[in-house]
Amino acid sequence: MTPTKTLLALFAAAGLTACSQPAPEQTVTEAQHGAKEMLNSHAEMLASHDYHSFSNPEQVVVKHLALDLNVNFDTNIISGSATLDFSKVDPAAEQLVLDTRDLTISSITANGQPLNYTLGEASDHMGAPLTIDLPAEGTSLTIEYATSPDASGVQWLTPAQTAGKEHPFLFTQAQATHARSFVPLQDSPQVRVTYEATIHTPKELLAVMSAANDPNTARDGEYHFNMPQPIPSYLIALGVGDLQFKPMGERTGVYAESAMLDAAAKEFEDTESMLIATEKRYGPYSWDRYDLLILPPSFPFGGMENPRLSFITPTVIAGDKSLVSLIAHELAHSWSGNTVTNATWRDLWLNEGFTTYLTYRIMEIIYGEDRFNQEAVLGYQDLQADVDSLEEGDEILAIDLRGRDPDDVFSNIPYEKGALFLREIEQKIGRDNFDAFLMGYFKHFAFQSITTDEFLTYLQETLLKQYPEQLSQERIQQWIFTPGIPEGAPVPQSDAFAIVDQARNNWLNGEVMAADIDTKAWTTHQWLFFLNNLPEQLSAEQLAELDAALGLTKSTNNEIAHSWLMHVVRNWYEPALPRLYDYLTHIGRNKLVKPLYRELAKTEKGKAFGKKAFEEAKPGYHPLTVKANEGFFE
Ligand SMILES: CC/C=C\C/C=C\C[C@@H](O)/C=C/C=C/C=C\[C@@H](O)CCCC(=O)O
Numbered sequence: 001m002t003p004t005k006t007l008l009a010l011f012a013a014a015g016l017t018a019c020s021q022p023a024p025e026q027t028v029t030e031a032q033h034g035a036k037e038m039l040n041s042h043a044e045m046l047a048s049h050d051y052h053s054f055s056n057p058e059q060v061v062v063k064h065l066a067l068d069l070n071v072n073f074d075t076n077i078i079s080g081s082a083t084l085d086f087s088k089v090d091p092a093a094e095q096l097v098l099d100t101r102d103l104t105i106s107s108i109t110a111n112g113q114p115l116n117y118t119l120g121e122a123s124d125h126m127g128a129p130l131t132i133d134l135p136a137e138g139t140s141l142t143i144e145y146a147t148s149p150d151a152s153g154v155q156w157l158t159p160a161q162t163a164g165k166e167h168p169f170l171f172t173q174a175q176a177t178h179a180r181s182f183v184p185l186q187d188s189p190q191v192r193v194t195y196e197a198t199i200h201t202p203k204e205l206l207a208v209m210s211a212a213n214d215p216n217t218a219r220d221g222e223y224h225f226n227m228p229q230p231i232p233s234y235l236i237a238l239g240v241g242d243l244q245f246k247p248m249g250e251r252t253g254v255y256a257e258s259a260m261l262d263a264a265a266k267e268f269e270d271t272e273s274m275l276i277a278t279e280k281r282y283g284p285y286s287w288d289r290y291d292l293l294i295l296p297p298s299f300p301f302g303g304m305e306n307p308r309l310s311f312i313t314p315t316v317i318a319g320d321k322s323l324v325s326l327i328a329h330e331l332a333h334s335w336s337g338n339t340v341t342n343a344t345w346r347d348l349w350l351n352e353g354f355t356t357y358l359t360y361r362i363m364e365i366i367y368g369e370d371r372f373n374q375e376a377v378l379g380y381q382d383l384q385a386d387v388d389s390l391e392e393g394d395e396i397l398a399i400d401l402r403g404r405d406p407d408d409v410f411s412n413i414p415y416e417k418g419a420l421f422l423r424e425i426e427q428k429i430g431r432d433n434f435d436a437f438l439m440g441y442f443k444h445f446a447f448q449s450i451t452t453d454e455f456l457t458y459l460q461e462t463l464l465k466q467y468p469e470q471l472s473q474e475r476i477q478q479w480i481f482t483p484g485i486p487e488g489a490p491v492p493q494s495d496a497f498a499i500v501d502q503a504r505n506n507w508l509n510g511e512v513m514a515a516d517i518d519t520k521a522w523t524t525h526q527w528l529f530f531l532n533n534l535p536e537q538l539s540a541e542q543l544a545e546l547d548a549a550l551g552l553t554k555s556t557n558n559e560i561a562h563s564w565l566m567h568v569v570r571n572w573y574e575p576a577l578p579r580l581y582d583y584l585t586h587i588g589r590n591k592l593v594k595p596l597y598r599e600l601a602k603t604e605k606g607k608a609f610g611k612k613a614f615e616e617a618k619p620g621y622h623p624l625t626v627k628a629n630e631g632f633f634e
């Protein structure tokens with residue numbers, strides 16, 4: 001966004017609504033009083049800026065997008081037109097600024113007449129601004145364009161990289177700043193658009209989008225979509241493949257290649273119950289249907305909350321529903337993230353912290369308190385590991401992302417620290433009271449994009465007034481603006497882990513053999529707790545004993561295999577190296593492969609092994625997984 005927007009935001013802040021970030025020690029009230037002085041502060045000016053968009057929605061805002069696109073699997077190019085309906089916020093505005101990355105623009109017209117435009121210089125992680133002179137008449141313009149075969153937000157898979165091996169596959173991943181690599185638009189989560197699309201594909205393939213999908217549509221290579229609710233650009237998504245559909249409930253179903261359709265529908269059969277349970281606690285589901293699209297294993301994330309159609313990694317199909325918290329998470333985003341959205345990537349914790357909090361709650365409702373406690377402890381340990389390894393600045397919920405690529409800063413902080421913060425409030429005021437607050441919050445900000453400040457102002461007006469004895473402004477500021485886990489924060493506990501601790505200690509002390517540990521009734525979470533809390537240094541004999549007794553190298557649960565393989569790498573346990581190689585070359589989910597590559601890169605032989613696996617896997621990895629790992633082997 002242009003600097004002008006910052007100034008406007010600060011004038012607004014003198015009011016004060018949103019966009020400014022008070023210093024950690026300030027209270028919101030002080031921040032409000034101080035808003036006028038902030039106008040003179042360059043640093044504060046920068047802090048209110050969406051650093052990750054060139055666009056100028058404070059002058060001209062795009063309201064609706066109509067796409068007509070051709071998906072070409074021979075050239076790996078998406079091409080066609082984007083028609084943007086805009087509205088002038090500033091009546092004197094003469095230009096519309098859009099975000100692009102590696103797009104070829106062939107024409108821009110309005111009312112059949114060409115418009116002048118300039119495509120600016122591309123910068124590191126921002127792409128290039130596209131500045132268009134607005135037409136004298138009308139509020140709509142059409143851009144003819146084509147994507148690059150290397151578009152950062154698109155992955156093209158050959159038939160060999162799919163489950164069916166017969167047809168190619170394409171999927172997009174727009175969060176955080178990759179929508180601009182397949183559509184020219186105002187790529188800031190502050191801007192919400194409705195959209196419609198016509199997608200042309202090879203006839204034998206089906207296209208699906210983050211919009212209304214018709215499972216019974218004729219497979220004729222031309223598909224029409226409509227998203228009537230305004231969504232931020234990072235939620236625009238497209239998938240194309242040899243897809244089938246299977247219903248799971250009245251409002252839920254799954255799209256997948258036929259090879260995994262039944263397994264996915266079985267694994268995720270509780271989705272409908274999750275949807276009903278979440279509505280009961282947090283208010284009506286606003287998006288009509290909730291379906292899942294199961295992607296090939298190269299999908300770089302666990303899931304992506306694309307509205308009406310979450311994109312899901314197949315790595316969570318474990319056969320025993322042990323990893324389905326991912327579905328609860330993506331579903332929860334229908335409230336936190338998709339209905340109430342972070343206004344900038346600095347505010348990501350508003351999306352992910354609330355969603356992670358809801359995830360735990362949904363899991364507890366559907367699978368019980370015992371599972372909730374186990375998942376909460378594992379989440380807390382992930383958070384602690386990040387707090388131990390990250391720079392202090394990166395442990396702050398309202399993180400400073402100036403000049404940084406959001407993809408490089410991804411961590412558990414907005415997720416687990418955000419959720420823990422909310423759990424503390426819940427514990428202080430009572431669960432039912434907090435649920436009522438959340439329901440009100442989702443309603444109050446429905447279909448809006450908000451900053452951390454707007455959240456704080458809302459909190460000030462609601463919970464802080466209602467519960468002055470239980471909550472304080474200082475404590476809330478500490479959670480949001482200071483690093484680490486605040487002292488006195490809730491610490492999740494699970495009784496189910498006590499026997500695991502005991503088994504591990506007894507084995508490490510030589511009191512029992514691994515073969516004598518009674519693991520028959522262990523849950524996946526107990527296995528993870530056992531493995532994640534073993535000492536880093538283990539001897540080859542110890543690893544061999546564990547493996548022989550517990551069958552770890554053979555584990556088909558991708559999370560358990562990951563935790564085991566971390567020990568394999570750290571201790572260079574040779575019998576499991578073929579399994580490690582296979583794992584790295586068949587899975588592209590960054591959360592599962594990056595820690596292994598990072599660990600491999602620490603030794604010479606590990607580096608050689610990792611480089612070989614990475615080079616072999618690279619053609620099948622998503623651009624984001626390549627970007628996240630290539631640095632280990634340069
Ligand atoms: C502290 C980070 C602050 C800002 C980063 C902003 C955006 C992060 C961006 O790079 C993209 C994130 C996409 C996430 C999608 C899904 C995740 O929930 C997946 C989590 C990992 C996994 O389960 O595989």
Ligand SMILES: [Zn+2]
Nearest residue numbers: 329333352355
């Ligand atoms: Zn999420």
